[in-house]
Amino acid sequence: MKINLLLLVSLLPGLLFSCVSDVDVQLPEHSSKIVLYSVVSDNDTIKGYAGLSSDLLSENIGTEDLDIELFENNELVFQSSILADTHFNTNIIANNNSSYHFKISSDNQEAEAFTLIPEAPVIEDIKFTDSVFISEFGPVSRVEFVINDSLNKPRFYEVELSAFYDLYYPNGEPYPGSIFYGFNSHPIIIAEDIERFAPYSIVFSNRLFNKTRQTISIYYYRVSFFENGPVDYDYKLIVECKSITEDLYLYKKSLFKHLETQSPDIVDGFDQINDVYSNIINGYGVLGATNIVLDTVNKIQ
Numbered sequence: 319m320k321i322n323l324l325l326l327v328s329l330l331p332g333l334l335f336s337c338v339s340d341v342d343v344q345l346p347e348h349s350s351k352i353v354l355y356s357v358v359s360d361n362d363t364i365k366g367y368a369g370l371s372s373d374l375l376s377e378n379i380g381t382e383d384l385d386i387e388l389f390e391n392n393e394l395v396f397q398s399s400i401l402a403d404t405h406f407n408t409n410i411i412a413n414n415n416s417s418y419h420f421k422i423s424s425d426n427q428e429a430e431a432f433t434l435i436p437e438a439p440v441i442e443d444i445k446f447t448d449s450v451f452i453s454e455f456g457p458v459s460r461v462e463f464v465i466n467d468s469l470n471k472p473r474f475y476e477v478e479l480s481a482f483y484d485l486y487y488p489n490g491e492p493y494p495g496s497i498f499y500g501f502n503s504h505p506i507i508i509a510e511d512i513e514r515f516a517p518y519s520i521v522f523s524n525r526l527f528n529k530t531r532q533t534i535s536i537y538y539y540r541v542s543f544f545e546n547g548p549v550d551y552d553y554k555l556i557v558e559c560k561s562i563t564e565d566l567y568l569y570k571k572s573l574f575k576h577l578e579t580q581s582p583d584i585v586d587g588f589d590q591i592n593d594v595y596s597n598i599i600n601g602y603g604v605l606g607a608t609n610i611v612l613d614t615v616n617k618i619q
């Protein structure tokens with residue numbers, strides 16, 4: 319019995335490896351498509367990026383010309399030819415409530431996209447409360463504001479916060495003003511399900527607004543500074559509130575998820591394939607539009 323057991327143990331590796339065989343995986347052939355990324359903002363120059371998609375092993379990046387046409391309210395206002403995979407600047411200033419249409423073509427394909435600059439958001443009563451509570455990441459602060467929304471149609475918003483310190487390193491570089499979003503409890507923010515993907519801004523819609531003057535609260539925490547212990551400095555909180563198009567809203571929500579799942583960890587697991595939303599007809603990327611309102615709140619010791 320002992321001999322048979324030893325024989326079985328000695329043969330086990332061979333039995334296991336004999337079950338392994340090479341499998342040829344046939345990957346679909348990559349079909350290159352035009353890529354466009356441009357966000358049109360009221361009273362700002364229209365610019366963006368245009369290129370061609372490629373597979374990971376391609377060596378032909380940026381070797382083809384692209385023709386770009388920009389239409390404002392159906393009138394051609396810009397026309398140029400650029401090398402693929404480069405940034406472009408039309409030097410056209412976008413106008414509020416105007417529609418824009420890009421056409422981009424190569425030798426064998428054409429892509430296009432449409433957008434309309436939304437109305438500016440109406441923001442009131444911005445209130446700032448520093449260090450509402452302490453988390454494992456440090457003090458958590460809150461900014462509250464009221465959005466006036468007639469609720470007569472779907473609207474989409476984006477809020478981006480940053481901190482400005484009147485402090486500089488010896489080399490003249492300003493202290494970083496990075497802000498991280500977390501611990502949000504507002505139902506409108508929670509319903510978007512983006513905070514777990516470490517977003518660089520907060521996007522939401524008016525679909526859960528229950529009144530025309532809707533209060534929104536956003537919680538955040540900042541980069542901590544240490545000089546022989548934690549130090550908290552005065553800073554200005556810059557609140558950037560935007561009306562954005564639905565296309566840009568859907569693109570950013572899918573992009574947050576895509577970027578976060580590219581950094582696997584022991585909790586979230588390995589990389590996942592997540593489709594990123596696109597409104598480019600016959601292409602990839604996004605053409606969106608924003609209308610921005612800026613405000614600054616001072617934090618004083």
